Structures are given as structure tokens and as C-alpha cells.
Amino acid sequence: MTLGLIWAQTLAGVIGMDGTIPWRVPEDSAHFRSVTGTSSVVMGRRTWDSLPDRFRPLPERRNIVVTRQPGWHADGAVVADSVEAALAAAGSDAWIIGGSELYAATIDRADVLEVTEIDTDAPGDTFAPSIDDGWAARLREPSDGSWRQSRTGIRYRFIRYERISRDTVT
Structure with missing residues (x-):
């Protein structure tokens, strides 16, 4: 079984506010559908x-x-x-799609993280898990690390992390 976690976060790690996602980036929704597929x-x-x-x-x-x-x-x-x-x-393959308690409970057993970084200062009360040194960014879109512009005006980028070591897992 391959286990992945997928989420979108601000640069400050915010993933939610009052049970909602405090931004709208339709391109991230399309990315979510593409990544999770039929898993x-x-x-x-x-x-x-x-x-x-x-x-x-x-x-x-x-x-x-x-x-x-x-x-x-x-x-x-x-x-x-x-x-x-x-x-x-x-x-077989599964994706953890939220929320924060489930991310925290499963990140140590995950093989891949699919993270959308959102360039906004949205306030939040729910945060993404920390990504430790046991992970490496393997794929970035755009590949140079620059930002894409959503049709809603918010900048975003996709980063795929793969597990490189479980030595840092406690």
C-alpha cells in the first residue's frame, strides 16, 4: 500500500479557518482530483x-x-x-485528505506528501503538519519554484515530497 497525504497550506502553514478553507484556488481543486484519481x-x-x-x-x-x-x-x-x-x-493506495488530527496521526507512515503552497496571509485556526528532514521535495510545479497565478488572483505552487528516511520519525 502506498499512503499519501495531500493538503494546501499558506506559507505560515494555515490549512483552515472555522471548518473552511480560507481561500479559493480552483487550480488546486483540479490538482487534488488529478492526484487522488480513483484511489x-x-x-x-x-x-x-x-x-x-x-x-x-x-x-x-x-x-x-x-x-x-x-x-x-x-x-x-x-x-x-x-x-x-x-x-x-x-x-491499496490511499490519500489522507484531512483534517489536521488525521494528518498528524498518519504523517509518520506516509510515503508521499502532495502540498500546494498558497501565497496568502489568510488567518487560520488549523495548521498543516511539520515536514521534517526525512522528506525531500522531488517535484515542483513550476519546476523552478516560482509561483503560478490562479484565475482568482492568488499565487500558488505544487510540491511533491517523498520519504527519504524514517530515521527522523519518533
């Missing part, structure tokens, strides 16, 4: 709840929701009571 996607209950109704479940992917709430149900998704149960339900 399983694993998310926390609050991430599931934050998805617009028309995107629940995310199409063409097995949706797995991790929650500690007994008896909770999500139409069109598999519900798991632990990360281990969620990964077992995923079967």
Missing part, C-alpha cells in the same frame, strides 16, 4: 462535514471517514473508528 480517500468527520453536499461522497473514489462517534453514518462512505481500520478498508 481511496481517508478523512476525518469534520472534513467530511465541510464538503459541499454535491461532493459527498467524492466521486470515483472510495470515501472513508474516521470518527470517534459511535453509530455515526455517512451516506456513500465507509465509516471507521480508527486510522488502522480506515487504512485496512482502503485496501
